[in-house]
Amino acid sequence: MIRLWLHFVLTTILISLSSLIVACNSPTPPTEFAPDGEIVEKAIVLQLSQNFQSLSNQLNTTPPQLKINQIQVKQLDSILVEQLFTYHLQGTYNLKLMFSRQIKEQKKNRFDIYLQRQIEGETWRLLKREYNLSYETTQWKSYLIR
Template identity: 45%
Template sequence: MLFFRQVCLCLLLSLFLVACGPATPSISLAPTQAIIQRAIALQLEQSQQQLSAQLETTDPGLKISHLKVQTIEPIYLGHLPTYHLQGQYDLEVTLPNQDVTQAANEFDLYLQRQQEGKTWRWLKPEPSETEGRDRWVSYRVR
């Protein structure tokens, strides 16, 4: 009888520990390949626009292909489901005089599903003045 009580107590404690663990968003709500491609394109366009402005050139055409998501880490940021995604993609850059293909480019993105579930935002961590804490800047993924 004592053994039975100990087993029941252990099971009950285990259940409480699991129930108190951190909640994570469902993987089934993770962004689609199309959303991830658009977020990578947004990230690339931002850096290309800054570079093109400095060099006083036109923005090149960009085409993302062969997207491979290698890790998905679901987390909550600001009480909204967020997915930390890492992987690789190939990139075709169309320049005025030539086309360039870059294979196996790595990406590391945070994508956040908005409350209504219809839109996504790319979250970009930026160092803040408070040491050890990043500030998140968000951009709508179209």
């Protein structure tokens, strides 16, 4: 009976230690290194600009000037993408669209972006996830945030 109990305790300890070792081998980026407000703002503007440019090209018009404010990050998750720190941010922002003849304002627009810190730690990239339905895979496209 004692031998069975000792075997159970040792097995439990070994399983716990191996779980701890596996957890240590899959690091997540620290949230202290997450992008600041300026980077988040530039990333949202970049994403919006790309969308409006595409739409404007189809409509043969000039894209509006964009101004955003009141950015509120509601959720921040950190992951590794291709061995680089990546942050998934979700939240809201207010948008001002300045067209040639009018100005439109929108409040509490939602954003869902992935931002990746580059190896040297000085630049950031906006990542966009693309699904390849044929191969059932996910690929990432990245855009430099200036």
